[in-house]
Amino acid sequence: MSGYNNILVGLDLSEESAQVLERAAQIAAYSNAKMSLAHIIEPLTFAYGGDVPMDLSEVQEQLxxxxKEQLRKAAADLNIPADRQHVVLGQPATEIHRLAEESGCDLIVIGSHGRHGLALLLGSxxxxxxxxxxxxxxxxxxxAPSE
Structure with missing residues (x-):
């Protein structure tokens, strides 16, 4: 089996993202693959059901x-160019699928927290x-860093 050529790394930009990046970088180095980074931001109106009586566009823009700045810093350490850094507004799984397809990715790398109980039932x-x-x-x- 040959290695991967084009890897999309989906990051939530939490402290644990470094673990995901490290694993993806190992695979990319082994396969001599290109890496792209993606962070998906759910619109604030999704979280509040559109029932917020104020304009959230400025807050959304700040987020x-x-x-973008956090992703840029993560990408700089791995020499990933700006055109392979994506901050997208939308539903995470849908946008990651879209980016992977548009970029011709053959591997998506994401983090998993291994939740149990209700969080597992609700999906992730x-x-x-x-x-x-x-x-x-x-x-x-x-x-988590303390584990």
Missing amino acids: QNQA TANGVLHGAGCDVLAVRVH
Whole structure:
């Protein structure tokens, strides 16, 4: 089996993202693959059901700018160019699938927190990405820094 050529790494930009990046970078180095980074921001109107009686566009823009800066810093360490850094507004699993397809990715790497109980029943981003991807998906089990 040959290695991967084009890897999309979906990051939530939490402290645990470094673990996901490290694993993806190892695979990319082994396969001599290109890597792209993606962070998906759900619109604030999704979270509040559109029932908020104020304009959230400025807050949304600040969140996007902060995410772009965090992604830029993560990409700089791995020499990933700006055109392979994506901060997108939308539903995480759907947007990761779209980016992977548009970019011709053959592997998606995401973090998985391994939740149990109610969180597991309600589903997760990792589960959503896995069940609709047109390519391989690696869910990296991440651990909180204190573990």
